[in-house]
Every structure is written in structure tokens, then in C-alpha cells.
Amino acid sequence: xxxxxxxxxxxxxxxxxxxxxxxxxxxxxxxxxxxxxxxxxxxxxxxxxxxxxxxxxxxxxxxxxxxxxxxxxxxxxxxxxxxxxxxxxxxxxxxxxxxxxxxxxxxxxxxxxxxxxxxxxxxxxxxxxxxxxxxxxxxxxxxxxxxxxxxxxxxxxxxxxxxxxxxxxxxxxxxxxxxxxxxxxxxxxxxxxxxxxxxxxxxxxxxxxxxxxxxxxxxxxxxxxxxxxxxxxxxxxxxxxxxxxxxxxxxxxxxxxxxxxxxxxxxxxxxxxxxxxxxxxxxxxxxxxxxxxxxxxxxxxxxxxxxxxxxxxxxxxxxxxxxxxxxxxxxxxxxxxxxxxxxxx
Ligand SMILES: Nc1nc2c(c(=O)[nH]1)N[C@H]1C(S)=C(S)[C@@H](COP(=O)(O)OP(=O)(O)OC[C@H]3O[C@@H](n4cnc5c(N)ncnc54)[C@H](O)[C@@H]3O)O[C@H]1N2
Ligand code: MOO
Numbered sequence: 340x341x342x343x344x345x346x347x348x349x350x351x352x353x354x355x356x357x358x359x360x361x362x363x364x365x366x367x368x369x370x371x372x373x374x375x376x377x378x379x380x381x382x383x384x385x386x387x388x389x390x391x392x393x394x395x396x397x398x399x400x401x402x403x404x405x406x407x408x409x410x411x412x413x414x415x416x417x418x419x420x421x422x423x424x425x426x427x428x429x430x431x432x433x434x435x436x437x438x439x440x441x442x443x444x445x446x447x448x449x450x451x452x453x454x455x456x457x458x459x460x461x462x463x464x465x466x467x468x469x470x471x472x473x474x475x476x477x478x479x480x481x482x483x484x485x486x487x488x489x490x491x492x493x494x495x496x497x498x499x500x501x502x503x504x505x506x507x508x509x510x511x512x513x514x515x516x517x518x519x520x521x522x523x524x525x526x527x528x529x530x531x532x533x534x535x536x537x538x539x540x541x542x543x544x545x546x547x548x549x550x551x552x553x554x555x556x557x558x559x560x561x562x563x564x565x566x567x568x569x570x571x572x573x574x575x576x577x578x579x580x581x582x583x584x585x586x587x588x589x590x591x592x593x594x595x596x597x598x599x600x601x602x603x604x605x606x607x608x609x610x611x612x613x614x615x616x617x618x619x620x621x622x623x624x625x626x627x628x629x630x631x632x633x634x635x636x637x638x639x640x641x642x643x644x645x646x647x648x649x650x651x652x653x654x655x656x657x658x659x660x661x662x663x664x665x666x667x668x669x670x671x672x673x674x675x676x677x678x679x680x681x682x683x684x
Contacts, residue, residue, distance in 0.1 A: 340616055340617060340618040340623075341614050341616070341617050341618060342617075342618050343617055343618065343619055343651060346613075346614045346617050346627070346652070347651070347652065347655045349613050349614055349627075350613060350614075350627055350634065350636075350652060350655070350656055351655065351656070351659045353613050353627075353629040353634060354634055354656060354659060354660065355632065355660070356659065356660060356661075356662055357515045357516060357518065357660050357661055357662075359515070359516040360374040360513050360514065360515055360516060361513070361514060361516050362511050362512070362513050363511065363512065363514055364510065364511055365501060365504055365505060365509060365510055365511060365512060366501075368496045368501060368504075368512060368514060369496060369497070369498065369501060370495060370496065370497075370555070370556065370557060371495070371496055371514040371515070371517075371557065372493060372494070372495055372496075372514055372515040372557060372661050372663060373490050373491070373492055373493065373494045373496060373500075373512065373513075373514060374492060374513040374514055374515050375492050375513055376488055376490065376491055376492050377488070377489055377490040377504070377509075377512065378485075378486050378487060378488055378489065379483045379484070379485055379486065379487050379488075379489045379507045380485065380507055380508065380509070381483075381485050381507055381508060382479050382480035382483065382484055382485050383480070383481075383482040383483040383506055383507060384477060384479060384480070384481065384482065385479065386442045386443075386479055387442065387443045387476060387477065387478055387479045388440055388441060388442055388443060388477045389437045389438065389439055389440065389441050389443055389450045389475060389476070389477070390439065390450065390475040390476070390477050391439055391450055391451075391452045391453075391475040392437070392438050392439050392452070392453050393437060393450050393451045393452045393453040393454075393455075393456065393475065394412070394414070394434040394435065394436060394437060394450065394451050394453070394456060394464055394466075395418070395429075395434060395435050395437045395443045395444060395447035395449070395450050396412060396433070396434040396447055396449060396450070396451060396466075396470070397429070397431055397432075397446075397447060397448060397449070398448055398449040398469075398470045398471055398472040398473075398474065399431075399472075400412060400431060400432050401449075401451065401466050401468070401469045401470050402469060403469065404466045404467060404468060404469050405467065405468065405469070406467050406468075409465045409466055409467045410465070410466050411459075411463055411464065411465050411466070412432055412433060412434040412463075412464045412466060413432065413433050413434070413462060413463060413464075414433070414434055414435065414436060414458075414461060414462055414463065414464050415427065415428075415430075415433045415434070415435055416435045416436070417435060417436035417437070418435055418436070418437050418438070418441045418442060418443075418444060419437075419438050419441050420438055420439065420440040420441045421441070422441060422442065423442070424441075424442050424443070424444040424445075425444075425445070427444040428446075429444050429445060429446025429447045430446075434447075434451075434464055435447070437450060443476060448472045448473065448476065449470045449471065449472055449473060449474040449475060449476055450470075450474065450475035450476055451466055451468070451470050451474070451475070452475065455467050455468045482506075483503075483506075483507065489503050489504070489507065490503070490504065490512075493661075493662065493663055495557075495663065495665050496514075515557075515661060517557050517558055517559045518553075518557060518558045518559070518585050518586060518657060518660055518661075519558075519559055519561045519583060519584045519585045519586075520553050520558050520559065520560055520561060520584060520585065520586050520587070520588060521560075521561050521562045521563075521564075521576075521577075521580055521583075521584040521586070521587040521588070522546045522549060522550060522560060522562070522563045522564070522587070522588050522589075523546075523564050523565070523566055523573060523576055523587065523588075523589045523590075524543040524545065524546045524564075524565045524566070524589075524590050524591065525565075525566045525567075525568065525573065525589055525590065525591040525592040525600075525601065525640075526543075526566075526567070526568060526590075526591045526592065526640065527567040527568045527569075527598070528540050528541055529541065529542070529543040529565055529591075530542050530543065531543060531565065532544075532547075543565055544642060545590045545638075545642045545645045545646070546563060546588075546590060548642075548646065549588055549590075549645075549649055550563060552649070552653075553653075556657065556666060557657070557661065557666075558657075561580060561583050561584045562576070562580050562583075562584070564576050568592060568598040568599075568600050569600065570600045570601075570603040570604035570606075570607045571604075571607065573589070573600070573601070573604035573607075573608070574604055574607045574608040577608055577630065577635070578608070581631065582631075584633060585632075585633055585634075585660070586633060586634050586635075586636060586653075586656065587633065587634070587635045587636070588636050588637075588638060588649070588653070589601060589635065589636070589637045589638065590637075590638050590639075590640055590645050591638075591639075591640030591645075592604075592637070592640065593615070593624040593625065593626045593637045593638070593639055593640070594624040594639070594640070595624070599624075601626060601637050602615065602626065605626070605628045605630075605635065605637075608630060609630070610628040610629060610630035610635060611628060611629045611630070612626070612627075612628050613627040613628055613629055613634075614626065614627050615627075619647070619648075619651065621639065621641060621643055621644035621647050622638070622639045622641075622644040622645070622647040622648040622651075623639065623644075624639050625637065625638055625639055625644075625648040625652070627652070634656065636648075636652055636653065636656070650668060651668075654666050654667055654668050655667060
């Protein structure tokens with residue numbers, strides 16, 4: 340029987356990489372894959388600004404100022420966050436009232452915290468400590484310089500990335516298109532949640548788990564259908580959606596029972612088998628096929644086996660499609676802390 344690693348390799352050999360891109364609003368970009376490098380279009384901040392509430396001044400004017408021997412500066416105006424201070428003429432021995440985040444008028448080279456001053460009559464400011472050039476002075480471009488790479492092609496965008504893109508004023512970006520996935524649950528015993536439960540039937544649960552995983556990680560569900568144990572239904576669904584999906588996941592019908600029709604359905608469709616039965620348990624009868632430019636991954640029916648098959652094959656496939664290892668499962672060694680009893684079979 341085929342080893343898992345070999346089966347995964349064969350899957351990839353029969354698949355392709357995502358080349359299609361789309362432009363989307365920044366607000367909808369969480370978890371999407373950036374298609375290109377993005378350089379910052381601006382400096383951040385775009386102007387030199389104050390880190391403190393206080394007074395912008397010439398650091399040189401405060402030389403030797405101390406508690407017992409303060410110096411006095413004349414206050415010539417005020418600048419608040421958002422103001423344009425270009426009309427202020429910075430001159431030696433003057434200062435301006437400034438608030439945190441406000442643009443520092445051209446000429447001044449430091450800001451003194453207001454705690455280290457007293458404001459005598461709003462015209463005269465007494466300074467009790469020396470400040471050095473650059474103190475409390477946030478340089479233009481200190482966070483980002485225009486042209487600096489802020490997002491690398493292939494990045495899966497997280498909340499911090501989105502904030503950074505907003506900070507440079509971008510509203511849209513180009514991402515790789517999502518993977519388009521079709522889902523087919525097979526089995527004449529399956530009912531949809533909401534239907535009346537009757538003898539011998541059970542609810543189709545697995546594809547709901549699969550759909551939620553897929554949609555969380557750059558996938559879009561193109562169709563979600565249910566088929567009785569009948570190869571014609573299966574192939575008709577695929578033909579109906581031909582060209583609209585990249586991958587189809589099916590559940591059930593892959594073992595060797597009388598009603599395990601999936602292999603037959605694959606033949607009726609004219610798809611090519613990539614593998615069937617893998618050295619893994621649960622999920623041994625898993626099957627994969629290639630049809631046109633797509634992969635049909637047929638998971639074992641037992642819900643837990645389905646999920647094992649899904650995790651071991653879908654994530655490597657996704658990582659290959661998006662050329663991004665972050666989609667791979669992480670591997671850890673673990674020891675079972677206490678024993679467990681396995682039922683026979
Ligand atoms: N004689 C043999 N019988 C079986 C073998 C074998 O080697 N020789 N393998 C067993 C193994 S292992 C598995 S796993 C199952 C897999 O068979 P199928 O993929 O054909 O699965 P089904 O028979 O269609 O379903 C199995 C079980 O799971 C339920 N099911 C199926 N789909 C769903 C769904 N979407 N949601 C919820 N439950 C689902 C189904 O009703 C069955 O109870 O074969 C063994 N047999
Ligand atoms: O593949 Mo199985 O072992 O019944 O889940």
C-alpha cells in the first residue's frame with residue numbers, strides 16, 4: 340500500500356499553483372495571500388512630530404538649565420495635533436506650546452515635557468531641565484520610509500499587516516484568488532440537518548466541518564451537494580460545475596462494499612485515478628483522482644476517518660496551490676501520558 344508521503348507527492352504532481360489574482364478592499368483582506376511585494380508609498384510619520392505634551396524649542400537654549408537655575412523662553416504660539424504650523428517662525432529663545440502627535444514647526448529640534456516647565460502667563464515659559472537635540476522629537480519616516488517593503492508577496496495577511504497598510508493610506512490590495520472547492524457527501528443514508536430523522540438514516544455532518552475549515556483558510560465553497568450511492572449522480576454534479584472549481588472533496592463510498600460506488604463514479608466521469616488506499620488508519624480507503632485541471636479527493640466515510648484524510652491531504656495541497664508553507668500542519672512529537680484501550684478491529 341502507498342505511503343502517505345508518496346501519496347501527497349503524487350497529489351501535488353497532479354495539481355497546479357494559483358496564478359489568478361484579484362483586487363480586494365483592505366477591510367476584507369484578513370487571511371488572504373498578498374500577490375505582490377508592497378512598498379510603502381509614504382513616510383510614516385509623514386512629518387516630524389512631538390512625542391510629548393510640552394513645548395517645542397531649541398535644545399541649545401536650555402543648556403545648563405536646572406531646578407535652582409531655570410531659564411526662561413518666550414512662548415510664541417501653539418500647535419495641536421492636526422495643525423499646520425508653517426506660519427510659525429522658530430527663533431532662538433522662543434518656544435511653542437505643542438501636544439503629543441502635533442507637527443513640530445521647522446527649526447525647533449526638541450520638545451520639553453510640560454512637567455519640567457512652568458507656564459508663567461502663557462507668554463513666558465520657565466524651563467527647569469536641560470534637553471538634548473532630538474529629545475521627544477519623532478523624526479519624519481521614523482516608522483517607515485517611503486519605498487520600504489511593508490508586505491512581502493506570499494504573506495498571509497494578519498491584523499497587524501492590515502493596520503500597516505492602512506497607516507500608509509492604502510484602501511485596496513492585490514491578493515491571490517481563493518481556492519474554489521466543491522463538496523459532495525455520498526451515501527443513501529444521509530439526511531441534511533433539519534430533515535426528519537427516519538429508520539437507518541443519519542445526518543450528513545462531515546461536510547459541514549470541512550466547509551468551515553475551507554472557508555476559514557482562503558477557500559470558497561462553490562457547491563455543497565449530497566448524492567445517493569449512485570455513480571451517475573456524482574458524475575453529473577461534477578459535469579454541471581465543470582470549470583468552476585479547483586478541488587472537489589467527497590465523503591464516503593470509497594471502500595469495497597457493494598454500494599461503495601465512488602471508484603465507479605470516477606470511471607463514468609472519465610477521471611484518472613491518482614491513488615486509492617493508503618497506509619494510514621483511520622482513513623485507509625481514501626482515493627484521489629485528477630479530472631481536467633482539478634483534483635477530486637475522496638475521503639473515507641467514517642466522520643473521523645474523513646477528517647484525518649482531510650487534514651493530511653488538504654493542507655499540503657493548499658500549501659502547494661498558494662506556495663505557502665504556513666498552510667501546512669505543524670508537526671510535534673508527543674507522548675501519551677496515560678494508556679488507552681483500543682477496541683478490536
Ligand atoms: N470489508 C471491508 N469493509 C470496510 C473496510 C475494509 O477494508 N473492508 N474498510 C472500512 C474502513 S477503514 C472505512 S473508513 C469505511 C470507509 O468506507 P466508505 O468510505 O465507503 O464509507 P461509507 O461506507 O460510505 O461510510 C462509512 C460510515 O460513515 C458514515 N458517513 C459517511 N458519510 C458521512 C457524512 N457525510 N456525515 C456523517 N456520516 C457519514 C456512513 O453513514 C457510515 O456509517 O469502510 C469500512 N468498511
Ligand atoms: O478508515 Mo476506517 O479505519 O474505519 O476509519
